[in-house]
Amino acid sequence: MLKQFFIICSGSDTDILKSSSIGEQNKYAGIGATVFFTAVMAFIASSYALYTVFDNLYTSIGFGLIWGVLIFNLDRFIVSTIKKRNSFLDECIQATPRLILAVIIAVVISKPLELKIFEKEINQVLLEEKNAMTLQNQDEIALQFTPKEAQLKQNIATLQTEIETKEAEVNALYNTYISEAEGTAGTKLLGKGPVYQEKRDKHDTAFAELQELKATNKEKIAIIEASLLNLKTDYDTQVATTQPIIDGFDGLMARVNALGKLPWLPSFFIFLLFLAIETSPIFAKLLSSKGEYDFKLEDQETAIKTVVEQRVTERQLALKTDFKINDRVYTDLSEEDELYQSKREKARALMQLQADAFYKQQQKAL
Structure with missing residues (x-):
């Protein structure tokens, strides 16, 4: 079976x-x-x-x-x-x-x-490729957010610099009026005189401005930091959205390419x-x-081929014979007077009809 x-x-x-x-x-x-x-x-x-x-x-x-x-x-x-x-x-x-x-x-x-x-070796190659693609994807996405992030951080640094500059100014005024009180600078008179009070007033005014600047800039920095946080959230969201595409990078073509490596x-x-x-x-x-099978198959095929060729040859001979008979028949008919006269009369009638039709057509044209 x-x-x-x-x-x-x-x-x-x-x-x-x-x-x-x-x-x-x-x-x-x-x-x-x-x-x-x-x-x-x-x-x-x-x-x-x-x-x-x-x-x-x-x-x-x-x-x-x-x-x-x-x-x-x-x-x-x-x-x-x-x-x-x-x-x-x-x-x-x-x-x-x-x-x-x-x-x-x-x-x-x-x-x-x-x-x-x-499969195991291919999975290792795909893992390395996925890791490289993940890092590349993160870098490419970061390029979209880096300029804005740098600008926001620069704004924070500017605001902090303003505070530091104002603090330095306040500290300088503090040292000035303290030195005036101690008599080590300015009028060099020991005690809190009119000059000391004037320098103290400048310090107090600058200190108040510093407190106001700190409060104002703190609010601005908080807003900027919130923007940075949103920016980071958007970055993480985009990375998380694109990561499944990378994780799914193990189809047939990817595996064939990995096999080639x-x-x-x-x-x-x-x-x-x-x-x-x-x-x-x-x-x-x-x-x-x-072998035996090949000889038998060849015998069967050649037998059929021989029969077909014989039939085709017979048909060709029959066709040639029919042509020869037709040639003889028409040759004999062409020599009969009765057939000649009949065909002559019909041709004469046909030519007469043609002449009459041509005459009528010429009349209409004139």
Whole structure:
């Protein structure tokens, strides 16, 4: 039962194989088994690849099954259309398009399985890329907020500088009136005289202005700091909004690109493995000698070809004969007087009608 199933998978003529030797049946059963298991591997590979895209098990299995059947049909077609010839060169020319198609199929099948085999290494590459993308994303978003943030911080620094300048002025006035009271500067008279009082009044006025400036600038600084806080909130919000896009950067194309950054030799050997599996039925047919099945198939095809060619030749001969008979018939008819007179009278009547019609047309024109 299983052997018969694999023979069907090989695309060979089951009626011919039934009357062939056991060795021939086993050879084509082996070819069919290769075709079948290649389709199974294609189903598994495509299901995994589509799962990375759709992230849905049932959808992936459904599309994977369709892809597996398609690969099975292509492989079966490729193997069944390769026929043994009397010239090895003719067989190679016949198999060249099939080999090219087999290489393409091997690439399509092997790539998703490579993604699964090297999944851990690919995840590591993707993690590094995601981290780099996260930092780059934060830097790019920061460029949108940095100028405004710098301007706000500069405004705070300006307000604080005003306070510090005023404090320095007040401190200088304080030292002036204290020195006047101690007699170490100014009039150098010990005690609190009129000059001391004048300098003290200037200090008190400046001190009051300082307190007012502190209160005013404190309110301004609080407003600016609130703006800075809002700016920071907007930055964090934008980073948090864009981060899921980066976290989701693990689709099929991203994984294929990550696979390309890994050492090429392991992937190449996996590709060679599937290439060998995919092309093995073709090479098996090319390298094997012409067997019993091939002779019987050739006999059947040539028999039909001979019958068709014979029928075509017979039709061509019948057509040529019919042409010759027609030529003789019309030659004999052309020599009969009765036919000549009949045709002469009809031609004369036709020419008379033409002349009358031309005459009437000329009358109308005049």
